[in-house]
Amino acid sequence: MSQGKGDGSRALHVRVKTARRRTASSTRWLQRQLNDPYVRRSKAEGYRSRAAYKLLEIDEKHKLLKPGQRIVDLGAAPGGWSQVVAAHVGSTDEDPKVVSIDYLEMDALPGVIVLQKNFLDEDAPAVLVAALGGRKADLVLSDMAAPTTGHKKTDHLRIMHLCEIAAEFARDVLAPGGAFLAKVFQGGTEGTLLADLKRDFAQVIHVKPAASRQDSAELYVLARGFRGRTDVLGTHVEDDDPDAP
Known part of the structure; x- marks a missing residue:
């Protein structure tokens, strides 16, 4: 040593x-x-993973998390992001404001509804909506990543597929003004996805927190100010139930 x-x-x-x-x-x-100093720090400070610091750094700069928000955490295991958001929004077991989903088993967290289920399952969006109690979300997070193959193009396509599905879900559940944060890989967010996000959100940027390993191709796309779903002609698409919360 x-x-x-x-x-x-x-x-x-x-x-x-x-x-x-x-x-x-x-x-x-x-x-x-x-x-890894972030691994040592997460153990010392009681976070379940070093990923907690990625979200903490993004929030410190972009002020995403606010008390009372309702948040969906996709690909949540082992729970580092859920820990962060539950503390920031004031989620409790009596009034849970955070819903997390992962096909991997995840230990219970105070103030978090934990669902062990594959987000790619056909019924997963409906299960998440039910867990929200019919309420809209203020923020949808996705730290999902497919197992890497070592083939750069294949890995990029896999993670972009997950990001596209997560973005589609976010459009269905976000309240006006809501935000979407998702992991992508360097090499550029696919043009169609980026165009769709820019059409439906007031601001779309890429961010790479210091806690992301510098030798990693990982970065995040952050879309803020959800304006509602629009079609390719820019026409606003109303929800099926305009009276839904």
């Missing part, structure tokens, strides 16, 4: 030997995890 330098990283740098049954790539991943 060698002594690290710098502020929050004065901890010892850990070198991991390649075990007989461990591949070189898994050894590199383990070494990166052991030496």
Whole structure:
């Protein structure tokens, strides 16, 4: 081991030997995890994952989270983002304002309705709407990512597919003025998706928080000021039930 330098990283740098049954790539991943300051910080501060700091940094700059908001967290496991939003919006078990979904098992969180279900299931949107109690959401988050293949174009297409489905869901459940934040990969958000978001939201930007590893192609698309669903001609499309909340 060698002594690290710098502020929050004065901890010892850990070198991991390649075990007989461990591949070189898994050894590199383990070494990166052991030496990641955000991993150490999340453990010290009680967050379920380092991803919590990505959302905290985005919120610090863009002021997304406000008390009383209702939020949907797609691809939530292990729950780092749900922890952050539940605390910021004042969600409680008596009045839950956060609904989280993931096909992976996730431990219960105070103030969060946790659904173990694949968001790609046909009935998943209806299940989420029911969990919202028929109310509109103020913010839809998606940190979903498909397992990577190592083939850049394939991985980009997979995550863009997830982002497109998440954006379609967001248009159905967001209240006027609401926001949508979703993971994408560098290489450009697909033109059709970006055009659709710009048509339905007042502002669309890309953000890359410091907590995102700099060697990662990961970044996020942030759409704010939901104006309602519009068609390709720019005509506003009314909800099926105009009296719905």
